[in-house]
Amino acid sequence: MHLLRGGQASNGADEERLVESNEDKSRVLHATLFPELERDDMSHADVIYQVPKFKFSPITDEQIHRAIAKLGPFKVPGPDGISNVVLIRCADLLVPHLGPLYQANFKLGMYPARWRDLVMVVLRKPGKADYTAPNVHQPVALLNTIVKVLSACMAEDLTHAVETHGLLPNNHFRSQPGHTTTDSLHYVTKFMKDAWRRQEVVSALFLDIKSAFPSFMLEQLVHDMRNRGVPSQYTDWISCKVTGH
Numbered sequence: 001m002h003l004l005r006g007g008q009a010s011n012g013a014d015e016e017r018l019v020e021s022n023e024d025k026s027r028v029l030h031a032t033l034f035p036e037l038e039r040d041d042m043s044h045a046d047v048i049y050q051v052p053k054f055k056f057s058p059i060t061d062e063q064i065h066r067a068i069a070k071l072g073p074f075k076v077p078g079p080d081g082i083s084n085v086v087l088i089r090c091a092d093l094l095v096p097h098l099g100p101l102y103q104a105n106f107k108l109g110m111y112p113a114r115w116r117d118l119v120m121v122v123l124r125k126p127g128k129a130d131y132t133a134p135n136v137h138q139p140v141a142l143l144n145t146i147v148k149v150l151s152a153c154m155a156e157d158l159t160h161a162v163e164t165h166g167l168l169p170n171n172h173f174r175s176q177p178g179h180t181t182t183d184s185l186h187y188v189t190k191f192m193k194d195a196w197r198r199q200e201v202v203s204a205l206f207l208d209i210k211s212a213f214p215s216f217m218l219e220q221l222v223h224d225m226r227n228r229g230v231p232s233q234y235t236d237w238i239s240c241k242v243t244g245h
Helices: 022-033 061-069 084-089 091-108 145-165 181-197 218-227 232-242
Strands: 004-008 014-019 118-124 137-143
Touching: 014 022, 022 137, 061 084, 061 091, 061 145, 084 091, 084 145, 091 145, 091 232, 137 145, 145 232, 218 232
Parallel strands: none
Antiparallel strands: 004 014, 118 137
C-alpha cells in the first residue's frame, strides 16, 4: 500500500495526514506540482517590436531526418501510441508526408488540438528516504511522437539563431551547445578561484525555483522573444502549441 502525506483542515490550514486512494493521491500531487498562482497582467498588445534579426525558415525534410535520428528508439510513447523506433526505421517512407504536415502548421496558423494531448506521469525522485512526502515526486510528460519531432526541428532552428545572432548573454546556461549544467559549474569554479587568487571573498546565492513549469507565463515569453528579434512565426507557433494545454 502506497501512502502520501497531504490534506487541508476544515479551517483552510494545512494539515498532515495519510491519503490512500488514487483520487486523493492525485489531488495531493496536483496541488503540490501545479499550485494555483496569482498572475499579473502580462499583456503587451500595444508594443511595437523591432525588425526580426533573422528570417523564418520552413522545416525541411533534412531537418526531420536529423530529428528522427536523434530519438531514443524504445522510449515510452505518448497518447498516439507511436514508438520512436517506428519513425526511425520507417523514416524514408514517413518524412515525405511529415514535411507537408508540419509546414501546414505555419501556412494555416494552427496547431491540431490532439497534438496538445499528453500523458503526465508522476515518478519518484531517486534516492529519497521517504516517499510519502509529495514533493519527492516529479511530473514527466509523455508527448505524441509526431509532435516531438516537430518540436525538435523548431528547437534546432532557434538554437542556431541564438548562437548566430547572440540573442542570449554569454553566461546564459542550458538550451545551448557548450552551455550545459557542467559548463556552468566550470564557470563558477573558475570565477571563485580567480577571485581567491586576488585575495577576494566570494559570496554566492543559490535559489531553488519551485514549480517553474506551472509558473511559466506565455505572454511574457512571447514578449521577450519578440524583443530579442525572433520572428513572429516562431512565437505564434509556440502560442498555438501551449494555449489550452
